[in-house]
Amino acid sequence: MTGDETRTTTSTTGRIPASTAPRDLGASTRAWTTRLVVVGIVLASLNLRPAVTSLGALMEETREGLGMSGGVAGLLTSVPSLCFAVFGATAPRLARRFGPAAVVCAGMAAIATGLLIRPYAGGTAGFLAATTLALMGIAVSNVLMPVIVKRWFPDRVGSMTGLYSMTLAVGTSVAAAATVPLTDALGGSWRTGLALWAALAAAAVLPWLPLVRERGNVRSGAAARPEDRAGAPPADDRPAPTRSPALRITRSRTAWALAVFFGLQATAAYITMGWMAQIFRDAGVPADTAGLLLAVTMVMGVPLAFAIPRLATRLPHQGPIVVALGLCGLAGYAGLYFAPAGGAWAWAVLLGISNCAFPLALTMVGMRARSGAGVAQLSAFSQSTGYLISIPGPLLVGVLYQSSGGWGLPIALMAVLMVPQMIVGVLAGRDRTVEDEAAR
Structure with missing residues (x-):
């Protein structure tokens, strides 16, 4: 009792006992590091789409400036999905070797370098x-963002995934809307308009630099310890964890369901972004209004991308959300088929809601695996496989449109694909983990 009273008296007089000083210092360091991780997540997610949407805004000027053929330009629109699939699959191996923070830091540097040099590379x-270099950085960062969230915020997967998804939507919308005005303000050169987004990517490198030595739980595959849940990287003096057996992700039915769900929602999103404005224009909607309708669809993802993950983590089964989003998509496609111009604003809103299956898929990645290693493998598998699935969709829509001379068949295809998306989404939303399924 005397010793306790002495320690209490000592602490109340302002002197910090030696036994508690390291713990207090560690708590302060953890709080500072956690805030740094949040800033890093926000800046990284802002940079995961401007490389694509800024080019779309200046595609005509880029084609003329480089003498690019229409076929090559069409190929360029398929490169993002291909790169996301190929390079995203390498992310878990890189994260195990270097740590997820270091890989994301390198990814941001690759995005900045690619965006800076591509307008001045000298030819097609x-x-x-x-462009491939920039997309490589985007691909590995895409896969590792859920891993970072699971590692640093295991009790806030929904809210942090919502923050990540919301800022990704902001980056997508801002780059699409601001590239042309910024290009005009800076002299009208398409090269400057594309290169200026490298500055945002360079800024995203900075918060990750102090974290490059943090390897988290991807190496060990162990669940986050209580002292790590506050955001602290493992101390250097802790014993090295033993390596857990490799997870055979392809044995999990949930992993396959989530991969197909990711691919089908990506197909719908790319079709919407690539063709919806043209559907409205062909229906008699003025070009500027059609562009505004597309912007409305994209902006819908900003608030909903934050709300849906938070709701998803509170439900034992995410199937009802999957079905609700799918029904919005079916209603939007039905509107485009029967009255594309008459209810254009309603269809744009409904399709914008439906496209929020993307943040839901990311949330389920974090919920369907227990460990950091499991999240890394599931994220890589579902995104790489999903992006491969999404490649033919926009091209097939273009072929059907050209061969049929109208939008009836393409819209019917979009609606048909929404049905299996809901089915596999319900399967992916069941309360189970890929580790358990792979073990069985």
Whole structure:
């Protein structure tokens, strides 16, 4: 009792006992590091789409400036999905070797470098190579964002995934809307308009630099310990964890369901972004209004991308959300088929809601695995496989439109694909983990 009273008296007089000083210092360091991770997540997610949407805004000027053929330009629109699939699959291996924070930091540097040099690479081949470099950085960061969230915020997966998804939607919308005005303000050169987004990616490198030595739980595959849940990287003096057996992700039915769900929602999103404005224009909607309708669809993802993950983590089964989003998509496609111009604003809102299956898929990645290693493998598998599935969709819509001379068949295809999306989404939303399924 005397010792306790002495320690109490000592602490109340303002002197910090030696036994508690390291703990207090560690808590302060953890709080500072956690805030740094939040800033890093926000800046990284802002940079995961401007490389694509800024090019779309200046595609005509880029084609003319590089003498690019229409076929090559069409190929360029398929490169993002291909890169996301191929390079995203390498992310877990890189994270195990270097740590997820270091890989994301390198990814941001690759995005900044690719965006800076691609307008000045000297020709179409150089432009494609630099674009691929930027997309490589986006691909590995895409996969590792759920891993970062699971590692640092295991009790706030929904809210942090919502923050990540919301800022990703903001980056997508801002780059699409602001690229042309910024290009005009800076002299009208398409090269400057594309290169300026490298500055945002360079800024995203900075918060990750102090975290490059943090390897988290991806190496060990163990669940986050209580002292790590506050955001602290494992201390250097802790014993190295033993490596857990590799997870055979392809044995999990949930992993396959989530991969197909991710692919079908990506197909719907790319079709919407690539063709919806043209559908409205062909229905008699003025070009500027059609662009505004597309912007409305994209902006819908900003508030909903934050709300849906928070709701999803509170439910034992995410199937009802999957079905609700799918029904919005079916209603939007029905409107485009029967009255594309008459209810254009309603269809744009409904399709914008339906496209929020993307943040839901990311949330389920974090919920369907227990460990950091499991999240890394599931994220890589579902996104890589999903993006491969999504590649033919926009191209097939273009072929059907050209061969049929109208939008009836393409819209019917979009509606048909929404049905299996809801089915596999319900399967992916069941309360189970890929580790348990793979073990069985």
